[in-house]
Each structure stands twice: as structure tokens, then as C-alpha cells.
Amino acid sequence: MASTLLQTTVVGSYPQPDWLVNREMLSKMVPRTRVRELWRVPEAFLEQAQDDATLLAIRDMERAGIDIVTDGEMRRESYSNRFATALDGIDDEHPGEITNRVGQKTPVPRVVGKIRRTKPIELRDMQFLRSNTDRLAKITLPGPFTMGQQVRDEFYKDAEAMCMDYAAAVNEEAHDLVKAGADVIQLDEPWLRNNPEEAKRYAVKVINRALQGLTVPTVVHLCFGYAAVVRGGKPTGYAFLPQLADSIAQQISIESAQPRLDLGVLKDLAPKKIMLGVIDLADPGIETPQLVAERIRAGMKYVPPDKLLPAPDCGMKYLPRATAFGKLKALAEGAALLRKELQ
Template structure:
């Protein structure tokens, strides 16, 4: 199936997939130096095979590699940057959350001489699936929130600008190698990110990048089930509509579909990838509930602009739950597709 033959209401994921039990165990051994480079590559390839197979079996139209090589949404990206010194987490005991991460301090101008690791993801995905897929990367401002000012940088805005240039190089390389669908992920924290600035940085990342679809996932964070900031997209409108993204990928299910009216209210020209799986909820949605959520979105978003996905990445769910939720997503979407087609026929 090519992108041009996608059905109405295409189904997709945000990016990460659930980590298999054995991979958690393997990571412990890898961190302890117990695996060689070939062992690591084999382990990562096996993990991608599982993520791809689960997504294909669930019936998704556009998949990812599950971000199986990343070990966390943004943590592993930092190993590609030169010019940063890690700072010990300020809190190491108790519940893991946003204050328990390693931060970084610049010691020189940032660079990424070997790229950001996504080209091998692209090359491998092509070998293991015939479905269309997307490659994802964290956005520059989101990465910059993990970095303190220092070295040649006076503030985070300067750091984010350099990160945008490095991400731009990576996206250009992916596009040149034939990637069709590229996505940036941002955790929206309205108190530090002005919408205009956020959009400018996104545009800078995609400057000169020619692909079929530019996705932009913006969520409110989901680390161990915690968000970060007020969970509203309203401040992003109408600014966000002028960014170069083709599709905005937003979370709705865990907010009980709040703000589904924004597309109609602002006559937003973008496609919407609507989150209809609540990942902060340890239950499996019924296909009927998924269908109800999609119908709610259709009150505001034209069917030809609407895609269906989970609220966020699935990495923090046990695999059985992630897979069952994806099955419900696909079955619920098919119900609504049939209704739409039936309506068109009468």
C-alpha cells in the first residue's frame, strides 16, 4: 500500500511502541557493558521486528519502527550531540518524573557530526515492512528544555536555534534518502514556549525538506503518566495554522475529547491526527468508544483531513495493553469508515 492509496480516516501511531519484557532486561545488560556492538544491533533489530509486526497485525495503515533503538523519547538522542556535559539529576530517589532526568550543560557550540541516528532506522524499516511509515524526532525547543544555558549560549532560545539547524540537516538527509513521512514531537509547555516561536522553530527544521507529509505531534507530556503544564491547545491557535506542518497530531482521549471544536472554530487548513486512545488509563477502549470519539472529531474536522492515532507514544504501556488498544483503534475506525461510505452511497 502506498501513501496515495491510504483509506479514508487512515490509522497511525505517534511513534514509540511498548517495550517487550526481554528488551528491558537486555538494556540492563547493555548498560552494564555485557553486550558487544553486534549483540546490540541484533537486539535492536529484533525489537523493531516485534514493533512492526504488532502494528501490522493490529492493522495500522502507517506505522513506525516503535523507536525501539531510542531507549526513551529524547534521552538517547543526546548521545549524538557533541558539546554537552551531563549534569547529575537533582532527584534520584522515589517516583521517576521530569525532575529525575539528566540535564546537560553546553561547553561549546553544539554539533552532531555523525547525525542523529535516524538514517539507519530508515534503512532498516525499508527492509522489514512494505507499509508506509514515518520517522520521528524530538523538536528543538523540547530538546532545549533538557539543556541549561552556558558555554557560548546566553539562553535556551539560542540553544534551540542551533538544535533546529542540526535537526534540519537530519531531516534533509532523510528526505534525500527517500523518507516520505517525517514528524517532530514537542511537549507543549505554554509557560516557556510562545506559539510563534514554536512554529518558527518547526519551520526552520523543515526548511528545504521535501517529503509527502510533515507531521507535528504536540502533546502535554506523558512521562510515567504525568503531563507537564496546562493541557489546552487553544493558545496555539490561530498561529499554529501558518506553520509548515501538513498534519498536527494532538492528544484528545485523555482530555475526554476537549477542544475537538478547534478545527471548525479556526477553520484550520491542516490535517489532524486525533488521539483517540487514552494512554494514561489502564483499560482497553472498546471499538465502540473509539468510534464515538472519532464521530465527535468528525463534527469539527472534515473526514478527508482526519487521521486516527493514540494520544501519544506507547512506550510506557505494557505490550499486551498497547497491542489491544491498537486493535480497538483499528476496529473502531473501520466502523466509522463503513458509516461514512454507507452515507456516501445513499
């Protein structure tokens, strides 16, 4: 039993090779619209190049000792835009703008009709992942609440109704991904903490619709943003977290290493499993296994080891690949130290 405790995993993304994407351009953005000029490989060869990059990501995770792997999101410009812009009812060619709390304007897709999923989007990604690893395999989808925050709505004029249609589209995709061999389905919902008041009104409802009927473990990931993009100090607590105890997701994924989160909040999420961020992605250094074990132990004060899954704080997309690999190796070795203690 001890060998199944503290299963390690990743949030989703892994560094894309420099020959695949323009990482200097990528470092300045988290795209909401499609940004095809990010890709260095001509369209005719892009899928083949993305396949090769995906194999590199899978093998790095396996070599590092990670128990639940992903495809590294090698085919995505951002965690959300590939799925979000492929839905019917979305105009990505003539973007609108939204303004964040500090006045920064971001190009976003426009919602111009009813949101529908008319074809599979990540199905081949999951099929490729499943055929190239014998480890537990997870695939991520952008959450319906977050996608609703990343558009200019010119059709619904009702954010909840719009997000319910996003949720239906996510649910259809998720069921196909499970049929393709996904062992875990994760929703990325970082905007829950950006707009907690609106989230309190309907986020759990749309998350539950997105996860409806799934027969594999499901995760909701929320964070304070990529360390490479959100610079400076991060909050030490989530404005929207205890509410997720009412969701049907079996696991909640939070970052705690960089923001030095007060882990007492984990008590509010019982009886969920916790994907606990114990790798600080703002620190260019590589943690020691002992430091990782110490961070996991801090979580074990509030959550038993059979309900903890150690992970990085967030996606590793913006890190140098050598750094990402070293951090994942430390993650696996730190969890192994604690497994020995628990035997």
C-alpha cells in the same frame, strides 16, 4: 477514495520487550541523558537485539491494521535523548540539572559549544524500517524547542539562537531520513505546552527551520506527557496550539482521549490535517472499536474525514505489549467502521 480516509497511525513508540530493557527502571523515568544501564543486552549484541525488537513492533502494527507505521523507537531510551545527546556541543558525561515547576530535579545534558550534527543518527533506523515494511513509514525526531528545554545551557545564553542550531541539526537529519524512504517526518514537541510563553516568542520559527525544504508530509506532535508518568488529571486545553496554524507542518498531532479535550480548538488549526488521539493510554482496558469510532466522530464535527488521522494519544512505550496491541487493533477497527459509513 473512502479507503484512504481516516488513515490510522501511531505517535511513535511501542513497548520494548522485557528482554531488551529493564522496564521497571524505565517506568520511573523519561531520560534526558543517556542511561545505558537500561539495556539488558550486552553492547556487543545490542544492535542485533534492537533489530529483532523493531521487527516485532513493525509486525504488531501491521497485524493490528495500522496504515502508517513506525519502528516503535526500539533503539531509544526516550523519545529525545538518543538524538539530542549525539550532537556536537553537548556534554552528556558530566550532566547538569534543571528543576521543574514542582521542584523535581532532573539530570540533563550540558550545552558547552555550538550545536552541530556531525553524522547521521537515525539513518540506519529508517533504512531498517523501510526495508521491512511495505506500508507508509513514519519516523520521529525530537523537536528543537523541546530539546532546548531539556538542557543546561552554558554556552549560548540565548535560548532562541540555541534552538535555531538544534533546528538546523534536525533539518539535516530529516532530509537524510527522507532520502532513506521516510514517507512522513514527525517532530515531537511536548514542551510547547510546558513553557507556552517562551514558545510564543520563537517556537514556530524554529519548527519551520527544522522542517524547511522537506517534500514529504510533516507532523508536529504535542501532548501533556506520558500517562504512566503524568498521573492524575490533565488539562482540557492546550496553552499553545492555535499558533501552530502558522507553522509549515501539514499535520498537528494532539491527545484528546485521556484529557477529554474540547475539540472545538481544532477549528483554530484549519487548514491543517489533525492526528487525533482517540486511544486513552491511562486506561488499562482496551477500547472497543465502537468507542474509538465515537471519538473519531467527535473530531469529525470540526475536521472533515479527509483531514483526520486517528492515533493513540501519545507514545505507547510504557504500556504492556498485549495492551498496546489490543488498543491498536481497536483503533484500526474503529476507523474501518467509519470508513464503511462514509462509502
